[in-house]
Amino acid sequence: MTAAALIAAVAAFAPLASAMQPNAVPPLPAPMRPLQWGQINILHTTDTHGWHGGHLQESQYSADWGDYVSFADHMRRRADDDGVDLLLVDTGDRVEGNGLYDASTPKGEYTYDIFRQQDIDIICPGNHELYQADTADREHHITVPNFAGHYIASNLDYIEPETGKQVPMAKDRYRAFQTPNQKINIVAFGFIFNFTGNADNSYVQPVQQTVQEGWFQYAITKEPVDLFVVIGHVGARMGELRVIYEAIRAKNPDAPIALFAGHAHVRDAVQFDDNALALASGRYFETIGWMSVDGLETKEAKKAKEAKEVTEVKTAAAPTVSFSRRYIDTNLLGLYYHSGTNATTFPTEKGLNLTEFIAAGRSNLGLETVFGCAPQNYWLQRRSIEDPDSLFSLLKKTILPAAIVNKDRADKPRVIVMNTGSMRFDVYRGAFTRDSTYIVSPFISLINYIPDVPYKLARQVNYLLNNNGPILSSLAAEVAAKGMDDYTRGVDWREMGVPEQYAMKEEEENSAGAKGSIKGDSGASQKPLFSRRSAPGSDSDAETGRPPLVAGYTTRDDLGDDGDDAIHEPLPHFSLPNCIEADVGFPEEEPETVDLIFFDFIQRFVLMALAFAGGNDPGAKHYSESDIQTYLEGKFTDYLLDWIKTNWKDECQKQASSS
Template structure:
């Protein structure tokens, strides 16, 4: 007889990712999902990673596998007589070649995403940066999910008439399939202010004063469900919670958030909890709710306490097999296989696997301290910015080149650097501008202001928006990591024959754990479905700065040296910066004593940051690994 442990662990040797070239998934000790009366499966901030992670085995399942997974989980819910909803909270675009390399952008991704049966979804800020993406969201995604899309504080400007209309319905109410719960669902975006001019984001405080919202919170449902592209620690969810709770003292409230790119769960009160489910399709979130009290139309809500459970599911085929009770033969559905084929076809058409460089080492955004030889930001500062961001007519001028860390979205892995890699690192259309001949005494102060904030950046010029999303509104423990494996958790698996962990080797006696998230949140430290060896994450500054073509430490003329024998600072510099940071640069210059305006800003080089990174790779890394 084959034990459950032997069967599950053996899958590691036969399971393969659905995408050509995807690494085989890796085994790990597993925590089971805890089911409730109402169960929620959640994605957020997928940013086009529908192919899965092709260089990280623990996240190598694709959107087709996700379609199969939700199909099986819905079947299990029906068998249990409970309810299951699938939710997505935005930022489905920008961040992967499958979206960004096509013309128009999203040529393949919109059709792939629509194959998933999503009950509730809303917009993120990345759907709103560019007029074209706003149009595509309104004209494609909204119709694709016309009964599910909620836009509680987002409007669209019709190009033909100039009329401002709701992007989609403000809220929805429905009855669940099996338990018959009455649900009121809302869908917000945080108070985003850099959206394209064919969209309007109404601040949450103002939206809640509108008649539709006041009607919604008086519907007296059995549960409120608030989907939002909002970090769980941001003020917007706090405001929404307070207003709903003031009107509904005991009704359970579930928040599904995003934007911060972290795994997190937050407790607002005993009947209100929130879940955020990571980033880049690494994580499939799970929340279950028990103790929901049904109300009649005339019933006044009475005190009752719901219970909330959560899991952060690695997007790992072995884990998906485990949670569905299936294997590599029985897990893929015909629908899921067809979606995987759509992804493969799109990747092939866009030539995303074409390699034009070989990275000699891993370079990390947050998994290495800055500065360090393993930091992607140190690499940009010392290699890419000085050598690639060069205006030939100004190449002899000393210059300061500034790049915000939020412009970089992901790591570089040792090995093949592909067309897809370009967009994983920096998918945006950001270009470089400059102001010539700025006094160094003024220009040298800018980086400090950008990294420390201060009175010049109050209000809409909050410098947190320059940083990587993980630092904008994170789980407070995100940049902390335990120094050892949770031995107690591991032994609980190891001592239970029926629950032997995946990958456990009895002849060794210790787990072989893959590195991954070891999440701590308001519900504890047992949220991750897979037990990982911890990875430490490091905070980075809002911006980095390269000093380029400065006077050398020694030279042919003593006038280059000061009394200490060190290089003198240049009298003037060209202040070069990526265009995204321009709204912060101009007030920072004024604050530092420089009388400059947007009229003084000029284009510095042609091409985007993405183009220049790719150009540097082609010129400096060998083509083949």
């Protein structure tokens, strides 16, 4: 059944009796902090990556997109009753990362219909909408029409395949509108960071050039505006967002600016100045961001005030704009709390129908098909990479050596280099399903290699990728000048790691200086980092006598440590290197040559590292793309699944017997 037919069929039946997905774990209560309302109130999602069915194994994030639809309806009703305004924004990366998107052919058969059921006022693209040409096509032909008039592509163009003509991804470079209740004039922009890994049918104009365009200058100087709203798929602390802020501020010294960030997968708030705040709202539909803005004066009110002050002595201080932020867990109990509802009054017909549609789509895609059972939890960043409970420790020591084997070259020593960004989520004890496959590694990671590389060069690659990115970047122009093709262009070493590293870099440096972090060849902190992602508690449950807290985000940002709506038990969070290395099949003595194996996504970085490792040695081979061969046919997840089916199949019976 097609997605369109399925959604029509679901709507014909009576609504479900309850929210969430039927196999999601029940939500658990937590002490709550209320939302602060203002004249303008904004709900923010970002980097949802297909997680619209919710987190079925995590109680604090188990609400689904249908529940968000119900929640937004209640919040809009309250805004209307109070005479204030509510807006919804989304800052991209809606695709890749969950079976609900990745398991269908074509991809996104269900998720495009799911996502559009939410009424979003301002929406922009992310880099994951652009990696593959067919994904960019669907963005242009499906998502843009779904949100016509609300989709903003300030610095993104689409290349029409029939004509080769470059056109804006969406009609609107910016949006100027007035809110219905407060009559606030808003000028909104939608950006993506200076992304260079996009498919050939798209073009990302550097932000620094975009803000010089005539249309942008017109928007910030000529349009009536009481509040600028900048949404962008760009980290809150990345330079591109500051470029946009400074361009607006240069022509509008006092104008309020609300900025909404993404890409870095963290909860964060950055205070640019007293009248400008940026909010980042997490990842994977764990978080719904909340920002309220108060103390705004409309243009009409300002004119009336100025006219009055011509004849009257001014005695009162000018009103001060204030911002409030909150990070809302996608926990059904929390959504009840904030919307003033309960299990009976919360679900709306539209939300419940969407929840059932999501369940039907998951069923049609076979996402609950079990391939094996994990014997324990394996964490992405809650443990250091050498810890037995780390997913990367399992990969390095067990999975990669056993799964990545070319039978024709099995007798050759091999060095396998894997970028940590190719893994995206934890593995939980219990059933490893078809859905788990896409959650853990959603990418089409092809396995390439260079045969018979001198080990004295190969052994330096992982170290260089983790520790000498700035050195290699500085050499990119020199290497390119020697004729090493165009893979040296647009080098950003952070692309190899997990997105959280964009935001964690500052914390890692601070931690290294203040806490004496251990750094070795991994190029990552081996002590937990607590600041923006999580902060240590001061008292134990036993000391305070409080009920046990659910583990989760305990965020510190520029506004303090009270941003999370739910009070959580803090989690450790370790920085990761860009890459890990597995050495396999080595003889007792150091080998002369090895097969250097790596994912295709990082091959340009590997070639750069080899060039640097060769240095000025006139006898060192100059490696180029012509030296790269396919090591195994198919993608990495095929071999990961084979390993799981072989090694974790019997674990399911063991767990069933012991439960």
